[in-house]
């Protein structure tokens with residue numbers, strides 16, 4: 315039995331994507347629109363959102379900064395005024411700077427914690443009361459396999475993504491009994507401007523369109539933990555459960571760091 319409602323028919327569904335101007339969010343917006351959903355696109359760069367929405371039906375643009383709680387409230391109210399309800403909120407806003415332990419600065423820590431973790435908490439706070447009142451709909455947190463186990467370069471980023479997986483579990487326990495779905499997405503490597511900063515060969519690299527398709531497949535199956543590509547994520551899940559002595563050895567060997 316699936317842990318969440320199986321989201322298969324997108325016709326007429328109202329989906330709010332935060333972090334939709336580029337990368338995975340932009341590809342997901344297009345895939346959802348093609349399947350009949352009404353899609354609201356949010357992000358900081360209005361021009362990027364309009365570029366995604368150009369020539370598409372059933373798409374609307376709402377620029378916002380996800381690290382500002384009032385922006386969540388403003389856009390939520392505007393969407394409720396035009397749609398009447400919100401069926402799914404997908405929180406993709408994210409930032410990544412590869413960092414080793416000796417490169418950490420308070421500014422980098424604050425920036426990544428703000429956008430990767432705090433912004434999702436603000437999104438939860440802004441949307442849960444409405445989803446509970448509707449007795450339906452769902453929240454999608456976009457974490458990362460970098461949150462499954464410590465990895466060099468993933469300082470701060472990995473910690474925020476581990477926290478998102480934890481947050482999703484707790485939200486599920488609270489919200490599932492109220493009929494609200496909670497989904498956590500854990501992608502491997504996807505070709506976007508975030509991974510363009512990596513200077514190593516990324517295993518099992520996929521395109522944003524492939525990532526969007528994998529997310530839709532996971533939602534259609536009602537999965538709680540939507541991870542992909544499986545050829546990479548299954549091996550990583552196994553490695554993350556090894557005894558630490560073995561895991562640390564393997565992590566050094568595989569990354570060369």
Ligand SMILES: NC(=O)c1ccc[n+]([C@@H]2O[C@H](COP(=O)([O-])OP(=O)(O)OC[C@H]3O[C@@H](n4cnc5c(N)ncnc54)[C@H](OP(=O)(O)O)[C@@H]3O)[C@@H](O)[C@H]2O)c1
Nearest residue numbers: 333335336337338357358359379380407408458503504506
């Ligand atoms: N690419 C990967 O391999 C990979 C792997 C695992 C997880 N992820 C996660 O997937 C999500 C999408 O990342 P991506 O790879 O598609 O990167 P991306 O192309 O850089 O997309 C990130 C999106 O977040 C938006 N954003 C950033 N800060 C924001 C803020 N403060 N408020 C509102 N929107 C904000 C960006 O738009 P603006 O800059 O215009 O605001 C952009 O549309 C992230 O959470 C990332 O951590 C990515």
